[in-house]
Amino acid sequence: MISRLFMMLALLHLVSNVQAQQPLRRAFQQEDVVIKTPYGNNPSTGHYVQSNDAKIYYEVYDGATRGNKQSIFILHGGILGSTIEMADFIDSLKQNFQVIAISTRGHGKSEIGSLPITYEKKANDVMTVINAIAPDKAIILGFSDGAYTAYKVASMYPERIKKMIAIGAGEQIPGLRKVVFNPKELLALDPLYWTQQKALMPQPQRLEEFWAGMETFYNTMTASKELFASIKCPVLIMAGELDRNAPLPTVINAYNMIPNAQLSIIPNTGHVCFLENFPATWTSIVPFLKN
Template identity: 65%
Template sequence: MRLNLLLMLLLFTCLNIFAQQNLRRVFQPENVINEISYGANPEAGYYVQADDAKIYYEVYGKGQPVVILHGGIFGSTIEMAEFIDSLKVNYQVIAISTRGHGKSEIGTKPITYEQKAKDVMAVVDKITKNKVILLGFSDGAYTGYKVASMYPERISKLIAIGAGEQKPGLRKVVFNTTEEAFKMDSAYWKQQISLMPQPERLQDFWNDMAHFYNTMVASKDLLMSIKCPVLVMAGEKDMNAPLPTVINAYNMIPNSQLSIIPNCGHTVLLDNFTAVWASILPFIKE
């Protein structure tokens, strides 16, 4: 019996370590963690006032502008590191920290994708009057849908990763408390808290985001209004944007292409970046 107990304790410890390593990989990919501090790089960072909040962004490279939008809640610019590394060679990369993430303020206005789209365009207008390519993951992809719908004259192409049709009731989003999240990866959150203008508001912000995600809509009216070419992408095993919802989005967008990466989950860009990049690059170059 004692042996069985020891084995159970060992198994629990291994699983706990494995979970933390996976979370660490989601938050800060190991291959870039000690290179450029994307999202916290003073040599490339700027602010723009977007209505009631200062939005932080970084600019890398030269060429056609590509706007990078990370995921929500646990997301940060660092998770988009491989995209930035790959794109800045031939493009001008504009990596935005969205409201309540990294060095961007939360503001006081209600959370909406209209506001997120306005934030994006406030940054874009500061840099260029030309059309831009948008590349968004998860929350960033839903923001991308809204930007493309609201500002069709400014968006040449959109890559939307991990964002399918969404209506209230299709999923139930429940967030960890900040204390629970910090225990999952204390090093990551210590870094993120140090960047935040108002870290004391983080739990309230998460609560507001949970309500927003559970009531948000990304359905036919929005998706059919997008006129630019769109690459809709997801991991085959994405539990956050299940495959049927992603295919529905692809079918609703008039000028769309579909890329499903086998055997990958929601963080497909980290699970198999090579396959993701192989799908994105031809789409950008078309």
């Protein structure tokens, strides 16, 4: 009986290891999608920086042609987000830019830290990386949680940000939406993804604690007129027409409140519009980056 139990545990351990060693994937990745570079777990390009109470992990990708040394910082989405979900952006941008892909605290190889989550803290994480990499003004591209962080960086450090692209992040005030994270349901959505991500995390045993903190944070955060009016750099606000996380009216509100904003709505797409229609998303971004 003990021998059989030991064999079953060993088999489960082996299956878990095999799953973790499969090519790194984003959440809900389709079988026909191939991501060649393990963004978020690439030892040849990975670095750490200490930001207050947490070590933050980031990767640097230099352009094949270095005539343009402009640095662009990539911020993925929250909770189900990871650096590898931004693969299409990194693949496209690294041809001509120095791309720095940051795993935000509590995601991938970045630590959670010991203090409550705020966008001020997350903005300071980003600025710590920017200060380590880019002496000049930087560009930020952020999605969802990463876009709200980018808004805060641009507000707090206007002299350091040249321009930014914010995807899937509109006006947000308490009570506008109710965020509830059920750990069992989240883990069951994509078990292989979570097996891989937990293998990267410095403290995977704190994941549910982190989610509980993020649930409280998301339900009490404010991103409205005071924040948006303080952003001085050019901002390209993007969203999917059918985005339920950042409904169109909230995105248009943000656009109207930011002094120097452009707006791009990707038709017939949801929250992760760049995965549903990357060509249309990229077509909007290219001229913004050139100007």
